[in-house]
Amino acid sequence: MSKGHHRLEALQSRNNQLLIAGHTASELVNIAGSSPCYIYDRQALTQRVAQFRQQMPAELKLHYAIKANPMPAVVGHVAQCVDGLDVASHREMLVALGAGMDAVNISFAGPAKGEHELRAAVAAGITINIESPLELQRLYLCHQEMGIRPRIAFRVNPDFELKTSGMKMAGGPKQFGIDAEQIPSILSELDLDKLDFQGFHIFSGSQNLKAESLIECHQQTFELAARLADQVSAPVKHINIGGGLGIPYFPGEQTLGIDGIAENLQYLLDHRPESLKSSEIVMELGRWLVGEAGYYICQVTDKKESRGQMYLMTNGGLHHHLSNSGNFGQVIRKNYPVVLAHCLEHEEREVVEVVGPLCTPLDIVGAKLALPKAEVGDFIVVLQSGAYGATASPQKFLGHPEVVELLI
Numbered sequence: 097m098s099k100g101h102h103r104l105e106a107l108q109s110r111n112n113q114l115l116i117a118g119h120t121a122s123e124l125v126n127i128a129g130s131s132p133c134y135i136y137d138r139q140a141l142t143q144r145v146a147q148f149r150q151q152m153p154a155e156l157k158l159h160y161a162i163k164a165n166p167m168p169a170v171v172g173h174v175a176q177c178v179d180g181l182d183v184a185s186h187r188e189m190l191v192a193l194g195a196g197m198d199a200v201n202i203s204f205a206g207p208a209k210g211e212h213e214l215r216a217a218v219a220a221g222i223t224i225n226i227e228s229p230l231e232l233q234r235l236y237l238c239h240q241e242m243g244i245r246p247r248i249a250f251r252v253n254p255d256f257e258l259k260t261s262g263m264k265m266a267g268g269p270k271q272f273g274i275d276a277e278q279i280p281s282i283l284s285e286l287d288l289d290k291l292d293f294q295g296f297h298i299f300s301g302s303q304n305l306k307a308e309s310l311i312e313c314h315q316q317t318f319e320l321a322a323r324l325a326d327q328v329s330a331p332v333k334h335i336n337i338g339g340g341l342g343i344p345y346f347p348g349e350q351t352l353g354i355d356g357i358a359e360n361l362q363y364l365l366d367h368r369p370e371s372l373k374s375s376e377i378v379m380e381l382g383r384w385l386v387g388e389a390g391y392y393i394c395q396v397t398d399k400k401e402s403r404g405q406m407y408l409m410t411n412g413g414l415h416h417h418l419s420n421s422g423n424f425g426q427v428i429r430k431n432y433p434v435v436l437a438h439c440l441e442h443e444e445r446e447v448v449e450v451v452g453p454l455c456t457p458l459d460i461v462g463a464k465l466a467l468p469k470a471e472v473g474d475f476i477v478v479l480q481s482g483a484y485g486a487t488a489s490p491q492k493f494l495g496h497p498e499v500v501e502l503l504i
């Protein structure tokens with residue numbers, strides 16, 4: 097970790113101690129009741145949405161994709177400041193409804209949806225993003241059996257891809273959505289008396305830090321949406337253009353500036369074809385909204401040297417924070433920003449391997465970190481931990497306690 101990591105400059109501190117929502121790490125651990133814990137900064141979440149509203153075109157709608165962080169308190173808070181929620185399972189659907197979001201502003205995407213999930217979504221009045229021809233048939237059956245006209249949109253696997261994404265989710269053969277080429281014939285047979293057609297969902301990828309790639313993708317997304325809109329005899333009420341905005345994790349990565357993206361979107365909104373003029377345009381974001389507002393705190397439980405390498409042993413690890421360990425889609429492991437909570441800066445530093453309690457060499461909190469000298473009892477904090485943390489980790493692996501989560 098370089099001393100000048102861009103995230104460190106943005107941190108709140110007092111007397112060289114990290115502050116999160118005005119509290120020190122040890123105060124937060126006392127409030128949470130134990131460590132390890134995830135701390136989510138409520139005000140940071142509010143500010144992130146405010147930033148989106150301020151920079152992005154006013155008519156662009158914002159949805160939160162709750163799989164990034166489905167903690168009910170977080171979803172409940174974010175729900176108050178976004179326009180809708182996107183869910184990817186029945187349980188997430190219940191969290192979204194529990195957060196008080198109106199069903200008409202909830203959409204349900206995800207491959208291999210179960211029949212019970214489809215029925216639940218239809219009963220609740222949630223928009224289902226259809227991901228296969230058979231799923232469409234199942235929704236006709238729901239109409240027949242339940243006497244409800246399901247609200248549907250089509251998730252389209254576009255004929256382009258989002259370049260330089262951390263995770264590509266579209267283009268080429270994919271398990272997500274229906275290929276763009278197959279959509280016209282499906283639309284031509286659509287029975288609008290039985291299904292309440294809403295629009296299209298075109299999600300291309302995740303964790304992108306290149307504005308030019310996102311801009312190009314948005315252009316192609318609007319073009320594709322316009323082509324598809326010409327094929328359907330019902331009005332296109334909404335187009336979900338996906339998200340993909342990334343946050344910086346690793347040394348050398350820069351914060352994604354969104355001004356250029358916003359300017360391009362404004363242009364695309366202003367130059368929409370007639371068929372899309374009254375469509376609501378929605379961006380759905382997970383990581384970008386919540387990632388920087390979250391912190392993972394663990395405690396040093398032992399310190400030892402092995403053949404010249406100093407090890408800090410902690411009670412936290414990959415069972416709580418798989419993505420930080422490098423085992424969630426990374427090819428070459430790199431460190432998330434990690435700090436020593438009570439001493440952010442010090443001239444003297446010690447290069448340490450920070451590891452967890454699991455019996456596997458994969459259980460790394462930080463490798464070759466140059467941290468101020470840490471001792472048993474100190475708190476280590478992983479930054480950028482608000483997305484794909486607690487629920488994206490194998491918490492049962494090795495039977496250690498589950499992680500505590502606190503929104504404050």
Ligand SMILES: *Cc1c(COP(=O)(O)O)cnc(C)c1O
Nearest residue numbers: 161164299302303339381382383
């Ligand atoms: C995962 C996912 C998202 C959220 O992606 P982020 O990179 O966290 O913003 C949005 N939409 C769909 C359909 C997803 O599967």
